[in-house]
Amino acid sequence: MDGADRGGESAPQVVPGASEPGGQGELAGPDGPGEVGSTMPASGRPPALTDVARLVGVSHQTVSRVVNNHPGVRPRTRERVLAGLRELGYRPNPAARALATGRSRTLGVLALTGTLYGPTSTLYAVEQAARAADYQVTVVSLHSLDPGAVRQALGRLLAGGIDGVVAIAPLLDATDALSAVATRLPLVAVEGRPDGNIATVSVDQEHGARTATEHLLAAGHPTVRHVAGPSDWYEGAGRIAGWRAALEAAGAAVHPPLAGDWTARAGFAAGRQLAHEPDLTAVFVANDQMALGVLRALREGGRRVPEDVSVVGFDDIPEAAYFSPPLTTLRQDFTEVGRQSLRSLLEQVETGATGRAHVVIPPELVLRRSTAPPP
Amino acid sequence: MDGADRGGESAPQVVPGASEPGGQGELAGPDGPGEVGSTMPASGRPPALTDVARLVGVSHQTVSRVVNNHPGVRPRTRERVLAGLRELGYRPNPAARALATGRSRTLGVLALTGTLYGPTSTLYAVEQAARAADYQVTVVSLHSLDPGAVRQALGRLLAGGIDGVVAIAPLLDATDALSAVATRLPLVAVEGRPDGNIATVSVDQEHGARTATEHLLAAGHPTVRHVAGPSDWYEGAGRIAGWRAALEAAGAAVHPPLAGDWTARAGFAAGRQLAHEPDLTAVFVANDQMALGVLRALREGGRRVPEDVSVVGFDDIPEAAYFSPPLTTLRQDFTEVGRQSLRSLLEQVETGATGRAHVVIPPELVLRRSTAPPP
DNA sequence: AGGACAAATGTTAGCGCTAACATTTCGCCG
């Protein structure tokens, strides 16, 4: 198990109205305590505010005030209402609430289908941050991020009545489709191009790539090759730019990057090509999954890692430490990405402002055994 | 990219009311066509049924009938209403609908945080199947699957007003917590213990494990060791059982399985132990990520795969084909799992029946280069 | 003790939609 995955769930167990608006406790047990007077609701439908009100002998509005923790309810009254709430196992009806307030306390997440480490981790991180803020998360997944598909997915989300959207949309093209919507709906683009009119949160890809490249140059490698991600991806482009910048700053030769698509398969193909190049000593691969493919290709081509060739990846997927050899790579803090996205989004939701802030999170170099000085 | 991830999105682009209840089209352009008569709604809030009704000159109920594609509307009227709908960029308000009908067209998915291949793939598969049925998906993720956490997550989901739950809850213990809820709410457990009172959908773990083991025995290996998943996981227990059954049927020695937790780290630890055993010739590892660790440990221990030792995994993660050597493993069809889960769930939602069906999906052996006859 | 004011509680009116029933319109037959 990934160590970070452990640690107790700490969402507070809230009795209705105890402290948070809309808080809810354990699964209610309406079929609980006895003494259900004649005030018991017709037992077909779940108890509503008025049922509790009738039972306790107050108005439904007072019950509502208790449930929502509004001020101006006498402690004695509050106690009695709370008891009634518990007795009937009341749960607020979210649809009614949404209808009355115009807010659903639901956020939409636009996610990319697949098992790419970054997007998946971000999805979960966003969900957790949202839960902490007492929001629900509705997911819409996409196979592709072309503008049409993005627009359609946003439409689906909009139809679902959400309060805001976190778009995990690392494709550069997607940004425009998002901008069009962002004027009408709070939206944060994760790993989106930050030059639009929209709020973004992203990991500093360029910085990471520069770090990786400089690490290799500093070890004495004359230059560094790059197995790139798709250049229409934000991350792909950023990593290419950072790698190139580092080489140019050091006056090292800049060979054209080899294009990949994030998959181990593509990494393997690129690695095979590289394995033929006699002066190859260092490769920066745009993500760990491709690096896995590169590693296998190099080994099969008779190049030892790290003795003959050094390899650096990007992502630090949990398996990276168990590649052969363990992979030096850049770790991205997706939990932080999720947290920041939510912060930025809720700020928009709550103030009504359109967001334009760009949050950038630095990645961190993790040294393992796949890098060494050149032979 | 994972090949299966490709292929065009085919969700139909529905004009409101064209064919499905609640269908919705592109992002509406209310700021679109001109000629906005005096019937235009006070432009603060989005257009409602009554706005369209007023514009067209019919009752809001007629508009509702058109939107929901109910019969008994004259073609001419329908046309006029559709035009009005389009002109104002009408979108049904889901909260109002949910309040009036008692159904939210939203399903909850209980998912396990982390980057485990199975649960993640299942989540996306369920989302896609739900979308095809015109349901939304709300996700609640969990770090751990102990009964308390499961109960709490279900409570959160319930508070969100969903129509049913798909619980991706592979832990045996979780089943009881689910049963408690299933009597009040449509629920399907994916990879849950099928002996409860609840509907389940799962891959036939035992069958898969037996297949893997038999494949190795058939190649001539005297016996097969097992690096197991946690035995309190449904998959973990099932794979142990299948492996054991195959060995016993063949009269082969049954060494105690080595316990793991699905991570590459655990696989590495187990692999190190195994590397010391001189008579080791074949290992069945309970998932691919652990198999990666085993592979590295064996190599570092001087045992060649497959020349000295054969290894079989489980899952067929996209990277498995790029391990060194490429891994023989069992592929699970998660798309089918998602589809079946949804079918079973919607059956419950729509008929009101409590589900008890157990759907089982067979896995498929994928032969690669990590298996060979013993030395 | 009598207000004056604040605190506590109650009342009313929607939010936007659907379901059930009421009414109108139309086609068609005797």
Add this chain to the structure above:
DNA sequence: CGGCGAAATGTTAGCGCTAACATTTGTCCT
């Protein structure tokens, strides 16, 4: 050509909640 029945449309009443305002109750001062 009147009237019957079905088809088409309209009317009404909630769903459960919150927000705004109205009313009652309590508290404190002079």
